[in-house]
Amino acid sequence: MATEAPAPLRPYILVVEDEDSLATLLQYNLDKEGYQVGQCADGEEALIRIDEKQPDLVILDWMLPTVSGIEVCRRLRQRTDTRNLPIIMLTARGEESDRIRGLDTGADDYVVKPFSMTELCARVRAVLRRIRPGLAEDRVRHGDLMIDRVAHRVKRGAQEVHLGPTEFRLLDYFMQHPGRVFSREQLLDAVWGSDVYVETRTVDVHIGRLRRALNTEDNNDPIRTVRSAGYALDV
Numbered sequence: 001m002a003t004e005a006p007a008p009l010r011p012y013i014l015v016v017e018d019e020d021s022l023a024t025l026l027q028y029n030l031d032k033e034g035y036q037v038g039q040c041a042d043g044e045e046a047l048i049r050i051d052e053k054q055p056d057l058v059i060l061d062w063m064l065p066t067v068s069g070i071e072v073c074r075r076l077r078q079r080t081d082t083r084n085l086p087i088i089m090l091t092a093r094g095e096e097s098d099r100i101r102g103l104d105t106g107a108d109d110y111v112v113k114p115f116s117m118t119e120l121c122a123r124v125r126a127v128l129r130r131i132r133p134g135l136a137e138d139r140v141r142h143g144d145l146m147i148d149r150v151a152h153r154v155k156r157g158a159q160e161v162h163l164g165p166t167e168f169r170l171l172d173y174f175m176q177h178p179g180r181v182f183s184r185e186q187l188l189d190a191v192w193g194s195d196v197y198v199e200t201r202t203v204d205v206h207i208g209r210l211r212r213a214l215n216t217e218d219n220n221d222p223i224r225t226v227r228s229a230g231y232a233l234d235v
């Protein structure tokens with residue numbers, strides 16, 4: 001069992017950029033904004049990294065070694081698991097950026113180089129807010145549940161709910177994807193991290209604690225158990 005309190009759940013952004021200085025700058029600024037940042041410098045590696053751990057958003061340079069940004073984007077859009085993965089494409093100024101827009105690669109937004117970090121961070125927030133409203137906000141509401149990520153508080157109706165760090169992260173994750181069913185493995189990966197060894201049964205233990213904390217009154221249980229599949233937050 002994991003005994004240490006896990007760090008708060010932060011959106012994970014993968015930066016795919018082969019220009020070292022820009023990649024470093026992006027990493028620094030996104031990290032400062034509170035995101036978890038991964039980095040790689042070519043298209044093929046990007047696809048592998050996305051397979052290993054799906055990011056919440058990808059910042060993708062158009063011109064990349066091995067597989068181009070456009071091709072990475074197209075492949076991600078063809079796959080069911082990454083069809084809706086938010087992508088911000090970085091393009092060069094001028095004709096190239098017009099052309100790439102015309103190609104309709106399926107990117108959610110395009111940022112033309114050179115750009116300011118303030119602008120890029122604003123675009124990142126905007127895309128996250130549009131695509132996953134729960135991810136970019138400090139406070140998220142779902143039904144009678146409210147989670148405040150800054151104050152680390154949870155309320156059900158008017159009632160304050162006290163959760164341990166793991167239960168807080170579980171609820172936070174569910175509230176980002178209401179109605180979606182997650183397997184125990186997916187929850188382990190998202191909430192505990194893929195590099196931590198925890199038995200899948202641990203998930204059941206923490207779901208149990210989360211339920212007990214949320215269901216103090218005669219209210220409905222918002223966590224649905226899906227037989228042989230996993231758990232979901234009811235919509």
Ligand code: CA
Nearest residue numbers: 018061063064
């Ligand atoms: Ca490049």
